[in-house]
Amino acid sequence: MAVPYDFREIESRWQHRWDTDGLYEVDLERLAATGRKAFTNLAEFPYPSAEGLHVGHVFKWCGLDVIGRLRRMQGEAVFQPIGFDSFGINAENYAMTRGEHPARLIARTRQTFRKQLSSVGIGWDWSRAFATSDSAYYRWTQWIFVKLMRAGLAYQDEAPVTWCPKCLTVLAREQTEDECCERCGTAVTERVLRQWFLRTTRYASRLDAGLATLDWPESAKAKQRNWIGLQPDGSMRLHDWLVSRQRFWGAPIPVIHCDRCGAVPVPENQLPVLLPEVEDPALIRPDQSGKSPLARFDEWVATECPACALPASRETDVLDTFVDSSWYFLRYPSTDIEGEPWSARRTATALPVGFYAGGPEHVTRHHLYARFVTMALYDLGLVPFEEPFPHMRVGGFVRMGGVKISKSKGNVIRPDDAVKTHGGDVVRVGLLFSGRWDADHDYEANGFVGAERFLTRVWKLISRPDSPNSDTDAMGRAVLRVTEQIEALAFNVAIARVMEFVGELEKAGADRAAKRTLVLLLAPFAPYLAEELWSQLGGAFSVHTQPWPSVHDETRRRLASADIEVAVQIDGRTRARVTMAGGLTPEEMERAVLASPAVADALDGKRPSRVVTVRDRLVNLVTTVQ
RNA sequence: GCGCCCGUAGCUCAAGCGGUCAGAGCACCGGUCUUAAAAACCGGAUGGUACGGGUUCGAAUCCCGUCGGGCGUACCA
Structure with missing residues (x-):
């Protein structure tokens, strides 16, 4: 054995101790009571795929964890939460191929992920973990949609949209690559359908201006700026965000359609609009109709209008998963609170995010959507800041053979x-x-x-x-x-x-x-x-x-003033080294160098015509005449 | 097409607002130990920085060009 110690025993023993002691849990209420802020060290949360983690994830999160551990040892109250982006077509498609209900699949893969994530010693605060498909979470995703709708930021429109014939749903334009579905590679087609949009274009200039205030890599800012497209060459490039999907596995869009009143948001006290309980996975398979599988459940669809009480029907499309992930960081500090999406006190203590470890693939999507939603909530007086991620760095990706x-x-x-x-x-x-x-x-x-x-x-x-x-x-x-x-x-x-x-x-x-x-x-x-x-x-x-x-x-002082070794170059080539005190003037350095016998030897009778000195580093004796 | 990033030992990476004959890990080579091998320990840098020019006392580092790779984005179909 190369290892002289039993890492299995050591790692499981300390993991157990950390878990039982709650080493990585932070008491945000106590912090708030003493007026301290938490340092929220945030990883983009993962979609818990059945295959589990790959080394790219681990690399990214281990780096984040190093930052968190340093900050904790430097005295900060580090809050390092984790959760699961569990709704969406990825999970749903995978479940379908196995004839399994996505809810079951997710329940299982969550466990796999937690085990894997713990095996490399990342200090997550598991006490605040959640999945976006938990009704206790998507209730508030729907609540935010209702708020946006009441503010005129969500609307329905009939428009030519991108349709994936294999995934059987519309896609946002940014979910296609070369006219193909980014997920399955199928060539997309165009269909005219009535869809839900969020009015991101209304925030275009503020999203652009806000970039100047952010401590982000310049390349990420440039990408967003370019995407938002306010440059002089015109082609308002940013478009409204297409958020409806004709699938089952997402948060139902909380709207009721009434012949008399039109599209009415579900009253907040009636949220969540739960997904219908379906045992047989075959019943939730999507089809070509352009309608969500939810439309098949007549009892679920039939309801009454919240405004006039006449018979009405529920909206059957669900929200894109990027809506779920556009606000998850707001929920982390308040996961134990039921009556509101987040507590003002907790939010003030733990947010905005202290450090965000972003992925390059999210710059023009998740990062932009989260900024949009946060700005809109700020305007509604619901959060006290406009920018969710003031300090972000983008991780590199891990390649295999390039x-x-x-x-x-x-x-x-x-x-x-x-x-x-x-x-x-x-x-x-x-x-x-x-x-x-x-x-x-x-x-x-x-x-x-x-x-x-x-x-x-x-x-x-x-x-x-x-x-x-x-x-x-x-x-x-x-x-x-x-x-x-x-x-x-x-x-x-x-x-x-x-x-x-x-x-x-x-x-x-x-x-x-x-x-x-x-x-x-x-x-x-x-x-x-x-x-x-x-x-x-x-x-x-x-x-x-x-x-x-x-x-x-x-x-520190001793390190700065200790004797140093200065390189002596003759015509740009290092020929000797002379030890002298640090911090000498150029003249003193030159004198010290010329007094050295080794230098005299190296000069071999030649006379320097010019002397170049670099403080504490070198003296270059130039003998050639230019 | 445009924009950004990159090209350093066999491999993965350091060193980069120009400055000590380019350093770490792995691999590799030699030695000790051993019947032998492995492990361990000791010792060894094996490349002149993709290529071609330029600036400079001095270039891996700055500038120009070429080639190669990556990422993003546009357009055509």
């Missing part, structure tokens, strides 16, 4: 086997070391071997008897470098810096303080092993709530 890993490309790699053979810590470190978080990079299966050796070295180092003392400068340098790289989302470089620190300690010896510093620096990357080693070193539970190591001002 191709993005995705189900449609058929090159999905699952983390399960690697977790079984190497453990969650190794998978985290291996994936994070494989490339910058916000850049695309190739999957490297060999990385797990390297990660395993690295963690083994740490284990052995900590097991050695304490040295009487350690190099405090090396310790300070490591802390500064690792912190800096984590904050830049360069987790791969941060891990390399920890590796270098381990190398230094192996050579020079590690006293108790150095060992503790190493374990603290390792904690965001290998949370299980760090917890174990911390406890072995006599530290109190939990390593993840310890203060992040800091560097004394005195050490």
Whole structure:
């Protein structure tokens, strides 16, 4: 065995302790009472597909988790929720092919996901998890639709729309690629149907202007700006958002059609409009009619008009899943509250989102829809901010042989086997070391071997008897470098810096303080092993709530003014090195260099005609005449 | 077609507002140990930064061009 410690035992023991202690749960009420804010560290929530996670998800969320763990150790109340985007055609199609009801399928895949997500040590607050197909959630999705409708932001129109003959539903234009359905690849056709739209165009100029206030990557802003299309070349490119779908597995659009009163929103106290209970999955299969399967359930459709009480019928289309996900972050802090979608107090404590780990594929859709819905709710006085995600970074995708890993490309790699053979810590470190978080990079299966050796070295180092003392400068340098790289989302470089620190300690010896510093620096990357080693070193539970190591001002000063090695170049080639105090003036540096015998040798009698100095770094003696 | 990003050891990535003869992990090679192998430990950088020009005392880094890859978007059908 390469690993000298039993990772299975260690990881399951600490996972259990974290769960029972509720280490990653935050008491938002108590925070609110003391006037503190939570740092909401948000991952785009997943569609719980039957196949489970692939390494791209794990890479993205492990990076997010590193940020969360650093911020927690830096003293913030980190709120890291997770949930499931469980409605929609993906789940429904898959269930149909198996002759299964999507509700059953989702109940099962939720469990798979939770297990997988926990196996790599991500510190989610599971106490606030929900799925968008829970009626306790979609009740409020419908409530928001009603609010938008009353505000004149939702309307029905007969228009030529894109129809997928295989999925048997209309699609938003942004759900097609090259005139084909992005989901199944079938060539789409055009049909004229009466559909529901949300008036995103009314917010076009504000969506555009708001970008200037956001701490987002410039490329993401440019993409949205381009999409919204307010540029001088015209072709208001942003169009109203087509939200109705002729399917079963979605939130029913909460509208009643009355011959006398027209389309009337369902009164808020009658929400949710529940999906009909159907046992036989065959009954909810979509067809060519352009009508939702809901239209087949006469008893469900028949109702009375909320305005005039005459017999009326329910709207039978359901909402697109992007509506579900346009507001999920608002629900997280208030999942235990039943009488309202979110509590003002909780919202003020935990939102807007502190850090959002976005996916590149969502910039012109989910991110835009969420901004639109938030702005509309702000105008209705329902939320206290206009922008849901003030700080966002877009993660790179993981490629396999130069191709993005995705189900449609058929090159999905699952983390399960690697977790079984190497453990969650190794998978985290291996994936994070494989490339910058916000850049695309190739999957490297060999990385797990390297990660395993690295963690083994740490284990052995900590097991050695304490040295009487350690190099405090090396310790300070490591802390500064690792912190800096984590904050830049360069987790791969941060891990390399920890590796270098381990190398230094192996050579020079590690006293108790150095060992503790190493374990603290390792904690965001290998949370299980760090917890174990911390406890072995006599530290109190939990390593993840310890203060992040800091560097004394005195050490900082010493690092800045220590003797430095200056490169001496002759005509641009480095020929010697001279040690001198840091912070000298150019003249002093030149004098120190010329006084060195090694430099005199290298000059070999030639006289410099010009001298170029770079503070603390080099002196270039130019002997050639231009 | 247009826009943005990228091209560094066999592989995955560092170093990039120009500055110490380009560094880490994996792989690989050699050694110790072993009957042998594996593991472990010790030791070794094996490329001159896709290509061609330019600017500079000095270019992986800046500029121009070419080639290759990715992402986004448009148009034609």
